[in-house]
Amino acid sequence: METGYLAFAMVMQFADAFAFLVLAACGLAIVFGMMGIVNLAHGEFIMCGAYVTVAAVHAGVPLPLAIAIGAIASALAGMVVEFACIRHLYGRPLDSIVLTWGISLVVTQTTLITLGSNMPSIGTPYGSFAVGPYSYSVYRLVLFGSALAVLAGLYIVFNWTRFGIAARATMQVPHMAAASGLDTRRIYSWTFAIGAGLAGLAGGLYAPTMTLVPTMGTSFMTEAFVTVVVGGADVILGTAPAAAILAIIKAGMTYWKGQLFGQIGLLIAVIVVIRILPKGISGFLTRQ
């Protein structure tokens, strides 16, 4: 029985790690897969989602709705950034990355100036349940469920909708897609907004579990980067399996040595993995 409880604790640890990796990375992965840009302001979109969510909760909005508002606010912010900056740099992806770093710096410091060094946080909702001697927060299951829901949602959007087909066409051969009458610029701009919205969703979902500081986005970045590097350009074939594999490493290392060593384990894993699979898991799965 004792080992059963321990096994369940391990499974929960894995579910936590998996949810965190998927939620932190999917927005980044979508933008990277579509546009070849790694958005270094990704953490700031997460921060934006978290702040808006918490502000909404303080204003009396119930949490699920508040999270949705946070995600939408981030998506709108993403649209603005795309319209003002990214759009002018198509064809110069490396410069876009440097530019998003500048945006990240501006946003973090402006938040620090206007809203101060931290914001009163909201407690983790929904209580807890116990399995044997260990007790777990219900919210951890909510997070895991949300991660699965996001993956399912992305699968549906990219495979079953008109936008998804257009997006995949643009991703594969942009000029061919444009030649067959697709407005690729509009698709890029929507993709960027969706990526930012997913970042905001991650921020909103994790807002009740974290202290809200302007630099909170940074704590998602390592995991998000690592998952995207290991996963490669495809969200369903890359991010999901990458998150599953990395979650095992992260959960194991965290269980053994603590949070930080989970992160170090991830980083070492990624450096070794790219030595074997330079194009990530999705590159390996879709190779010809």
Place this chain on the structure above:
Amino acid sequence: MTMNAVRRFFSLIEGPQTIGHGRPFWLGFALVVAVALVFPAFADGYTVGNTVYFLNSVFIALGLCLIWGYVGVLSFGQTAFFGIAGYSYAVLTINVGTAYGFTFAALALSVLAAALFATILGYFLFFSRINGVFLGIVTLSVTLVLERFMAQTSGPEWKIGTARLNGTNGINTMPPLTLPWSGGDFVFYPDPPLYYLVLALLLIVYLCLRILLNSRFGNVLVAIRENPERAEMLGYDIRKYQLGAFVIGAALAGLSGALYTAWGQYITPSSMGMTAAALPIVWVAVGGRSDITAAAIGTFIVLAVFQALTIYGNQYALVVMGALLVLTVLFMPDGLILSGAAKLGRITQTLRHRRSL
């Protein structure tokens, strides 16, 4: 005979990979050096110490310029090498002390430690043929994880020899650079002697980089930046060249870090954080990443502006830095100095053209 030697020297430091050649440039260069030499006589102690900090920062900028501007590799984690060397200097000098001029050996060993770390990391990255974007985020992740790691070392169990790592507070008990002297030790505090020492180092590094970049090695680096496949087809093992440049860049970042630690007698984990990592990118991008002279001048100017702004608060200065980076990328991708120089070049050319008519 001597004339020949001078000519040969100039043929080494001039070439297609660096701007600035001929008499006007080197006269200007000599003038700048002369001003730099007499500067401490006309400035107060604080300003001199502060200028040493500026000079320290130029090394990491030169390293980033080499790897980013010349090889086209986005290394976002130069601060990792800065931090490793800084912490190495701290741990070494606290454990061994200042006897027999050991601080200088510690300086060299710290730079070596950074270079060694870069060799291992670079081996995995370049020999896996990681492309630009991924390399940027892996190096950035490395520096972020290092920061997180050092930040949690506050407990008494985290010590190397007698040096406590102190978590987020960092280390502040290391000695500055010290030379044994007949009448007692000579200590390099942030005042004119340290200024001259760092200035001399900077001049040496700058000229050596010019020689390196205009050599065969430098030409291959630029060939790789322009078209990696072509360089490879021509028979160059581009991985080795990229790794070589990466290690040199890391050593320069390490030199910055060790000198910074010796200068201010402190080093903290935040020197490897996201904000710290962004600053060298701003300096080099704004100055002009494709030329070391432009990057060096740009670094100096941006740092001066940054410091002038910090009187309003660090956050405001950082907002300006971020905005500066965004505007540079959008409107002046070659950087302020290079775009300015190009404009000036065009004007003089038009003038010359008119005169010849």
